[in-house]
Amino acid sequence: MSGTSGICAGRVVAVTGAGRGLGRAHALALAAEGAAVVVNDLGTGPAGEGASEGPAHAVVAEIRAGGGAAVAHTGDIATDAGAVSLVGTALEAYGRLDALVNNAGFLRDRMLVNLGEDDWDAVVAVHLKGHFLPLRHAAAHWRARAKAGQVPGARVVNTTSGAGLLGSVGQANYAAAKAGIVALTLVAAAELARYGVLVNAVAPAARTRMTEGPFADAMAAPGAGAFDAMAPENVSPLVVWLASPESAGVTGRVLEADGGRITVMNGWHRGPTADSGTRRTPAEAGAATRRLLAQAPPPLPVYGSG
Template sequence: MTDENANEETATGPGPAGLCAGRVVVVTGAGRGLGRAHALAYAAEGARVVVNDLGVRPDGSAARDAGGPADEVAAEIRAAGGEAVAHGGDVATPCGAASLVATALGTYGRLDTLVNNAGFVRDRMLVNLAEDEWDAVLRVHLKGHFLPLQHAAAHWRAEAKDGRNPRARVVNTSSGAGLAGSVGQANYSAAKAGVLGLTLVAAAELGRYGVQVNAIAPAARTRMTERTFAETMAAPTDGTFDAMDPGNVSPLVVWLGSAASEGVTGRVFGVEGGRITVMEGWHPGPTADKHARRTPAEAGGTARRLLAEAAVPEPVYGAG
């Protein structure tokens, strides 16, 4: 682990123009929590921001202020002297994702960065998890990543083929639940693990068009986490550093979405408080090759010997 001096951190700022000056950034689920923090941070670095949010409740059900949070964040950015436009479409539908990209292009004439962040939770133990609760969470987190990414990628591919050479960026949002699992969140964990696979494939496929794709696994205080982790997520009352403030995650997201991150793609970063971790995923461990077919008993014996040599896996959140 590397400790960094606070003066070193602040000394690497982008200067008056802003790290994202001239860039157009789309942030989904940007009406509250992490998405709001990202939208404000991008605007502070000179980006023009498309603020997407449906304004739903934490479980995805309709709220009376549907669409309102996106308007509020866009207005907040404009009041601070930035440029922003609200988008209230459902990014987990083809029409909503298409209109999201069209809003950026129609309003600002370009699209440089897509931050996929929208989501909600419907937590249940596996045996009590209803099919519609499974479908709803997979839809918003996984399909809600895929569709905006697909529409943005189609635009960037066309730009590249026309010789305009995008320096495009995508930041996807996974979770510790996607990396390690989380008791009571089978649907959410599966969706967030799927986001990791989508990120790796997109990075490999889209690099030829000037698109970099990375993912974060953040830990912060949001509407989704407050109920599950109320005690550990509580804000300090003594003026000390608030490690769970969503704004702590945004600086890395802004950097990944900027031209300054050139050459960084297909990576997953853990982000919590002041800590940034490069996550290293599945990789081959102990291996044995007989060069012939085993019997089931032989396969079991080999598996047990290899497991004795292997590292102990990280525990699932909430287990034990």
């Protein structure tokens, strides 16, 4: 695999949702940089329907055809058993796990008043629970290694979204899950630092099955010869770097990535403040809040709000 630096040589990386789109691009890029990759994909449809082992095995075959190392994992990482077996597959195949890239997901978009409980539960499960469970079991493995005197130098790359950072009309379930992933990233970074585990999140913008519907025009491929800013492969170099030893010292960060652009997202921070030193009446609280809002910049618009 020519034209690469090998910054992940000798590392074992598990990538969830790696059968298509961003996950596939990440898996191929990691393998090109020397990583052995556990390719997880349940093989569901765009809305989480059905299952197929085909996508995961196809990516494994593609990596092996290029001279890389990979094994397939087709379990459901939104279940405890599936998450346990994901970590187990890495250990059985390669004897170690160095990085986890949480990427699996699907969409069931509805306006809030039309959003059913099943659609809420399914999307929150695959995105938020599907991040938590693999992270939990990978972290337990790395903690055990650290306590045994083997500092793991491990990495976790979570996948959030601009929808989770700013909101997105018609995607209350998805946006809430992606916002939860940011909080999970911050907590995990703080808790796992003592064990040598760095945890960050990437908010990508790319053309995938998930964006074909709601953002089809913005994600359309350009004409021949033009730079394809929405290609999933544009996001993967950042993911590879974050999964590598080269990202030492970087943790608890959220980074937007699309095309050739990388942006550090600063998240919530305290703005204008007023302290009365005593309890306010509702009218006083309202008046103080209006004065503070007049001093603060307006919020960024929610995607799709006009």
